Amino acid sequence: MADKFEAQARRRRRLRYRLRTRGGGRVRLSVFRSGRHIYAQVIDDTQGKTLASASSLEKEMRDGLRTGADKDAAVAVGKRVAERAVAAGVTEVVFDRGPYLYHGRVKALADAAREGGLQF
Numbered sequence: 001m002a003d004k005f006e007a008q009a010r011r012r013r014r015l016r017y018r019l020r021t022r023g024g025g026r027v028r029l030s031v032f033r034s035g036r037h038i039y040a041q042v043i044d045d046t047q048g049k050t051l052a053s054a055s056s057l058e059k060e061m062r063d064g065l066r067t068g069a070d071k072d073a074a075v076a077v078g079k080r081v082a083e084r085a086v087a088a089g090v091t092e093v094v095f096d097r098g099p100y101l102y103h104g105r106v107k108a109l110a111d112a113a114r115e116g117g118l119q120f
Contacts, residue, residue: 008099015096020045023094027051029081029113029120030096031106037068038105040081040113042090052084071108078109082116095120 019028025046032039039055054077055061056068061080065073085093100106114120 011099015098019094019096026092026094027090028096029085029093029110029118031098031100031109033069033074033100033105035069038074038077038109040077040109042081042085042088042093051088051090052081054080054084069105071105074105074108075112078112079116082113082118086117091117092119 027042027044030041030043037056039057040053041050042052043050056065056073056077058080061073061076062068065076067073085091095110097106097110102110110120
């Protein structure tokens with residue numbers, strides 16, 4: 001089991017390095033998914049601050065969703081984080097998928113964030 005986590009940590013470090021070198025100083029949209037929920041944050045790494053966040057754990061989200069671990073939840077979280085980021089004055093981000101493949105819930109969240117007004 002330790003090998004799986006080491007591989008994820010290596011992928012995460014490699015991806016963050018690429019985001020830093022190619023990102024052009026833009027803030028990043030970071031995604032975390034667990035077996036039960038999905039979370040997204042817009043992070044300004046230069047200041048070390050979270051500018052906007054959303055998750056399927058929020059009360060309004062829990063009431064309207066069947067579960068926090070499906071594509072519908074990812075779409076709702078993507079739209080919510082995009083509207084909060086735009087309200088904070090952020091329109092261009094770099095997408096940080098972490099160790100996850102760009103597929104399924106992660107892709108659904110990214111597509112919803114693009115529809116919500118974020119560009120990446």
